Amino acid sequence: MKGIVFTEFLELVEDKFGLEVVDKIIQQSNLPSQGAYTAIGTYEFSEMLGLLKHLSEHTQLSIDDLLLTYAEHFFSVLAGSYPDLVNQYNDPLEMLSSIENHIHVEVRKIYPDAELPTFEVLEKTDSKLVMIYKSSRAMYSFGLGLMRKTFEHFNTTADITLEKLKSDGTEVKFSIIMTNE
Ligand code: HEM
Structure with a gap:
């Protein structure tokens, strides 16, 4: 996992919960990196899981809720760092249906060792994307969280439902329906 994901995460934790909580979850997680991340470095995904687990214990918020909030913050970081990628789109469904074949393809050129998901488009109309x-x-x-922020970015709204196709969450179907005119 890229260092920028860790550095931005710890900054958000510091903003919301304070530096003591950052220090505490780093201590508790027994990290090979010891929490000394650089934005361009690459670190084990298990380090992120450790940090999330201990933050979840400390805050009583679920890991899913923490990831959702973090993604909303991370969208602004991405849109600020890669404006040319985002500005190529003037419609949120176009942008979301292009993650696999455009956005993350460009990301891989910048970070060849990025660990990216895949998104397979099953259905796409002007107002719906599955x-x-x-x-x-x-x-x-x-x-x-990134999808929700994508709609906000384009001043639009949508209902997004998800269905786990595998109970461990490694395969999830997203159904997205635009709700505005
Ligand atoms: C992960 C870039 C838009 C879904 C990532 C990572 C980067 C990135 C750098 C971390 C990879 C790593 O740690 O190795 C970008 C850029 C975007 C963008 C530059 C737009 C300008 C989106 C959008 C979605 C998305 C709109 C919406 C679904 C994800 C997910 C991950 C991820 C779910 C976590 C990794 C995983 O699930 O395996 N992206 N991304 N990305 N991205 Fe994107």
């Missing part, structure tokens, strides 16, 4: 998320990291709540 796609299947697959990833061994089961970060579907992170995907949901």
